[in-house]
Each structure stands twice: as structure tokens, then as C-alpha cells.
Amino acid sequence: MKKTIVMSAFLALFIFSCASTSSTTVAVGEAKTKVxxxxxxxxxxxxxxxxxxxxxxxxxxxxxxxxxGSKIAGPNYWRYNYVYISKEGKVTSTRQEKQNYPPQAIDSQKMQGMNLLTAK
Incomplete structure (x- = not known):
């Protein structure tokens, strides 16, 4: 009985530790270290x-x-979570979006030109 309870607790802890970043939220004003x-x-x-x-x-x-219906992965997209951190190390805002390009393709110079870097 004790072994079953311990294994169940371990399994629950493992599942919650593998949570996706998109399901976790951060609050405005939180420290960068907490994020x-x-x-x-x-x-x-x-x-x-x-x-x-x-x-x-x-x-x-x-x-x-x-x-x-094949075993090959279907269409995909990227779910982004942008967390804006001030110079003081605090969260000023967050933004989520879906895109078709991978994180390596994010061009900060282009985003700056389109005024997408600064949160509204």
C-alpha cells in the first residue's frame, strides 16, 4: 500500500514538472529570477x-x-510566449502569438523596425 502511494506521488510530481511553458503564466512585476x-x-x-x-x-x-491518418507528424506551428523584462529586472508585460517560423528565424532587427519589440 505504501509503495503504491509513493509511486503515485512520484508520478504526479513528474507529470507536473514536465508542464509546457505555455501553460505557466507570469505576473507583471515579478522578478526575472522568478520567471x-x-x-x-x-x-x-x-x-x-x-x-x-x-x-x-x-x-x-x-x-x-x-x-x-498516417504516422507522419501533421502540420505544425510555433506557440511563442514573449516576456518583457525591464532594466530593473522586473516583468513589464507578456505577449503570446502563433507563428509558422522557428525561434532561430526571429529577426530582432526586423521586429524593431516594425515596433514589435516594445510591448503596448
């Missing part, structure tokens, strides 16, 4: 001019509903 503890290391960090930095988190999502 890193919650979400882990970002896939990219962008310089946000004089405003601080942007931590970029990304999850690749495979859409199985639109697949043709």
Missing part, C-alpha cells in the same frame, strides 16, 4: 533597446486533427 524558475531558460533573449530585454519561449505544436 526563470517558473519557465526555465528561454530559447532566445532579445535586446529591447533601452527598455531591457525580451525572453522568448517557444513550443512546437503538431496539429493531428488535420493529418491524413
Amino acid at each position: 526563470l524558475k517558473k519557465l526555465g531558460n528561454p530559447v532566445r533573449t532579445l535586446n529591447n533597446n533601452q527598455n531591457g530585454e525580451i525572453l522568448v519561449y517557444a513550443d512546437q505544436i503538431f496539429d493531428r486533427e488535420n493529418s491524413d
Whole structure:
């Protein structure tokens, strides 16, 4: 009986520790260190001019509903979570979006030109 309870507790802990970054939220005003503890290391960090930095988190999502029933992965997209950090090390805002390009293709210079780096 004790072995079953211990194994169940261990399994539950393992499942919750593997949670996706998109399901975890951070609050405005939280310290950067707390964000890193919650979400882990970002896939990219962008310089946000004089405003601080942007931590970029990304999850690749495979859409199985639109697949043709084969074993090959269906269409996919990337779910991004941008966390804006001030110079003081506090969260100023967050933004989520879906895109078709991988995190390596994020061009901070192009985003800066389109005024996408600074949160509204």
C-alpha cells in the first residue's frame, strides 16, 4: 500500500514538472529570477533597446486533427510566449502569438523596425 502511494506521488510530481511553458503564466512585476524558475531558460533573449530585454519561449505544436491518418507528424506551428523584462529586472508585460517560423528565424532587427519589440 505504501509503495503504491509513493509511486503515485512520484508520478504526479513528474507529470507536473514536465508542464509546457505555455501553460505557466507570469505576473507583471515579478522578478526575472522568478520567471526563470517558473519557465526555465528561454530559447532566445532579445535586446529591447533601452527598455531591457525580451525572453522568448517557444513550443512546437503538431496539429493531428488535420493529418491524413498516417504516422507522419501533421502540420505544425510555433506557440511563442514573449516576456518583457525591464532594466530593473522586473516583468513589464507578456505577449503570446502563433507563428509558422522557428525561434532561430526571429529577426530582432526586423521586429524593431516594425515596433514589435516594445510591448503596448
